[in-house]
Amino acid sequence: MPAENWLIQLNRESAEFARLYQERQEGKTVDRTLRIAVCGLMNAGKSALLNALTGHLENEFFETKAVRSTKTVQTLTHGGITYVDTPGIDANNEDDQHAWRGLATADIILFAHNLGTGTLETVEINFLNELKHRRPDIEDSLLVVLTHAESASEQRQDRLDAISAILSALFKAPRTLIPASFTTYRKGVLEQKPALIEHSGINVLHHHLKTLVERAESELHAVRRARDKQRLSKLEAIVDKAIAKRERTLAAVEAKQSQAFLVLSQSVNQLVSTTRERISRCETLESD
Structure with a gap:
């Protein structure tokens, strides 16, 4: 079978193979600019968060609405970093794929x-579990940002404790939770009120992000290469499994054909033996 046909067949047979193969191909086209992506449920405040990080407070680059606005991946390179806005998870299958x-x-x-x-929903927990599966390096590259912090003043600590407990069960290392409010930050910047800016949590996010960025930039090539190697290893395992399955099928067919040939051979031998015996009897009768 030509290599192209084999590849098409594997993509059809295994969604995991198709995903990993596509991710490897896309990884080859990415430049050396560090990429920061934000993800979460629809209306989790992803776009507003990126607008805060890139200084788009009055003229939004990443569109924010009360309804679903981000339907495809949007990117912006700012300050030597490429920021990536993704569609909300669990809106529909197409958005999830994007x-x-x-x-x-x-x-x-x-x-x-x-x-x-409130606390994390089941769909968010499932998403984080899938993220761990797809990105084994996520322990060192994930920040949890709790948006709309201004709307949870009374229940804030209880919700922080509940979310922290869930994340402790999901990840090996404790997750730093960063409550943030784009509304408070925007008001503080536009009205030049430092207390609001500090209270918004965006500066805290900048601090943690700076630490991650400095480490990621120093290890960028090695980490990306390791990620690609992990994907290649998984692809090879899927190919090996597909080959083993085909070999078992071939062996079963060969065994079946071998058995059929044996039965046919025995039948032919029996027919020949019976025919010779009857011819011999006829010759004996004629001689008598």
Whole structure:
């Protein structure tokens, strides 16, 4: 079978193979600019968060609306970093696929959760589990940002404790939770009120992000190469499994054919033996 046909067949047979192969191909086209992607449920405040990080407070680059606005991956290079906005998870299958593609080439991932809605939902926990599966390096490259912090003042600590407990069960290392409010930050900047800016949590996010960025930039080539090697290893395992399956099928067919040939051979031998015996009897009768 030509290599192209074999590749097409594997893509059809295994969604995991198709995903990993696509991620490897896209990884080859990414330049050396550090990539920071934000992800989370629809209306988690992802776009507003990126607008705050890139200084787009009055003229939004990443569109924010009360309804679903980010339907595809959007990127902006600012300050030598490429920021990636992804569609909300669990909106529909197409949005999910776009979101995962945006995260596949990210060097740092910000997971945004709307603190005003309470603790993490099941879909968010499932997403983080899948993220761990797809990105084994996520322990060192994930920041959890709790947006809309201004809307959870009374229940804030209880929700922080609940979210922290969930994340402790998901990850090996404790996650630093960063409550943030774009609304408070925007008001503080536009009205030149340092207290509001400090209270917004955006400066705290900048501090943690700076630490991650400095480390990621120093290890960028090695980490990306290791990520590509992990994907290649998984692809090879899927190919080996597919080959083993085909070899078992071939062996079964050969065994079946061998058995059929044996039965046919025995039948022919029996026919020949019976025919010779009857011819011999006829010759004996004629001679008598």
